[in-house]
Amino acid sequence: MEMATRSDGSPECSRAALVSMQDISKSFGENRVLRGISFDVYPGEVHALLGGNGAGKSTLMKVLMGVYAADAGRIFLNGKDISGESVQEHLAQGIAMIFQELSLLPNLTVAQNLFLGREPRKPGWRIDSKRLNEEARALIEQYRFGLKAHDRVGTLGFAQRQMVEILKAISRGAKVLVMDEPTSSLSLREETQLFKIIEELQSRGLGIVYISHRMAEVFRLAQRISIIKDGQVIGPLDTTRTSMPEVASLMSTQEADVAETVRPASRTIDRSQPVLRVEGLRTKRKLDGLTFEIASGEVLGVCGLVGSGRSTLAKALFGLLDDVAGRFIIDGKPLKIGNPAASIAAGIGFVPEDRRLEGLVLSLGLSRNVTMAKLAARIGPSWLSNGWGESDFAQFRQKLNINCRRASQLVAELSGGNQQKVVFAKWLATRPRLLILDEPTNGVDVNAKAEMRAAIRAATAQGIAVLLISSELDELVMAADRVILMVDGHITRELSELGSEADLHTLLQVDIAAVRDAGQPQDSAI
């Protein structure tokens, strides 16, 4: 098993690597997750780590963090062998990870979080709050982050919490930062801010491991790219000497998939009898009089920033909110608002944004998760054999290509993409008329994205109407038949002719600017 193509001509080879993992192998039982992987990061470098779901990225990073001990191979930090040491020691040596699920205490202030567990003391075990706040302020100042030391973390947005997390890591002497999908919950503006922070950290000589499924930002930030596939490493590749298609094809197991998922050019959609008609949908805080229709077999895309009300729209349609006014008509019949069971009975399925919290019951097996919505809608017998639902699962396992060992396997053990397929299967099992998809490809790899798009197309071919909410504009351009633009709870524009991703981006920015400008004088008038 000789693994090929490790480029020796890396531009930084004159300098010493900050951290270097050499021939790391790790197995779980019979499953060989990592097979002799080498990976290094130089000071001031962003080294992107790509790979499909379940390829071994997280395992490799857990080995780097010291959560797992490698079966074979060594880790060097600044030339010193740190293999086999604990998480605490790795942290103390300067390897820190920024988790997707942030590890901050929401009830404490920014300053208290930054110095948690090592607060400046006064005699008598008292905390020196004054010095604590001063030091926090100095730190924020030094890195020019837009934070206030005395703000409670619970009141901050996701982007600011992420900054606190980063600052906490640096202030503890981190030299290597691992960022796992850092932009997955950020809006466009926050993303730009994060990129500036990353550049600032680079200029101070930190090494950054950047894990992301979003190709564009990888190419914008990273100097080198490594791809993990089937437990082995491809690369590192020099970003300036490769291209997105090349990287995508290296990651892909079936190269044809990506190209094939472009929206079929000519589709005739009969709009005379819409599956869903929404009239004057409003909620107390977010939405302001939305009216739209979706036809059978049509994909309606919703384009807007985080906080524009797009997820509220999804939840309102599915009946999860109780402050909703307006009329929903499904297949000509009015829908009872604010009752998920009624929504399911009327044929609505909802793939929510946060699949681990909202989509899946992690303590249950795969077939139990797949049959959960069916259960809620009371489709099926009330006396259940132990194997009930396994045939459902077997069918979708094959249809959606869910990669797993058996139907009773815990859903928590699957990779993100496969988990998302399970959520999708849960709703297809109810034979829906309308599927609401809120960020269906968030945090899944290129292949799984292509598979999700194929699944969406298969659903529309059966006449299912789809409401597709996505932050990834290329996905909207590829998958949607029509797109509505949402800004601050309004629909600003409806596009039936979709241009390129860039066009969509421009239009959204124009609308945001227009709404903000229009909003300004009104606010001051009140």
Added chain:
Amino acid sequence: MTMKTGSGSQDDRHSFGSAAIARLLLDNITYVVFAAVTVFFMAVAPNFASFGTAEAILRVTALVSIMAVGMSFVIICAEIDLSVGSVASWSGMLVAMLLEAGVPVQVAPIIALLGGGGIGLLTGLLVTKLHIPSFLVTLGMLSVFSGLSLTVTTTMPVPIIDADFADVLWNGDLIGVPAPIWWTLITVLVGFYLLHYTVFGRRVFAVGGGVTAARFSGIKTDQTKIWAFVLSGMTASLAGMMLAARSSAGNPSLGQGLELDVIAAVIIGGTSLFGGYGSILGAVVGAVFIGTLGFGLLVMGLSSSIQEVIKGIIIIAAVALNRRR
């Protein structure tokens, strides 16, 4: 396993086999500890190993087993019910007073049972609609119903003279099996069926495993929780009536402290206090475990105060060994 060839295979297989056994034992550590304790008593305590002992243990365990069935639903829903002991006392009092007032013996227990369910319903509504943690609601209920049981007769017990009542619930037997064991069997079978073979049972697991995901799947999470509390109230009520039958009187302090044994039984049986995992059979095994422990220590002649200490330590040890890794 397919890769193992050559001279090492014998050793590998052997070590794999013993590892598998060790794993099996670890996974079912409660049963192992249970078996060890039983064997210990059989070896040490005089006359412990007999049918008489088994029957006596199942008899005293009946109450905790029955209440543990209802409690399992509540705990798997990631809630807790601290009120079962005082609901049992209250139901015993209620049924005794109804019988005393001349309500027919066929009707009075049903009223008491529905009353127990009603208390569960109220608890469930308070927990789900007012969003008060079940720990607090049921702590309040514990206080309310133990106080009410004492108040209705100014702390006096109410005698039950109806022999049928005592026979059916406690004293009688059918084909050689005593009544309390029958009631345990029936409750366990109903509970087992509900939890493991019905839509309701699956919803209970879904609600306890991830209440948000369950809600987002259209499951009526509030309704599921309320039903779990109703079941707990009804099993507590049944146990309370059996207690009254045993002592031929409704006594306001009969059920005092039972909630702790019941919760311990459910947790020892492998149900997670955080919800989402659990089984009815485990809860029954837990109840029998606690009963065996009490009985064995009694037979060994230890004072009841020391029994409590040893019981507590073994319960903590069993749960510590059983915690999910």
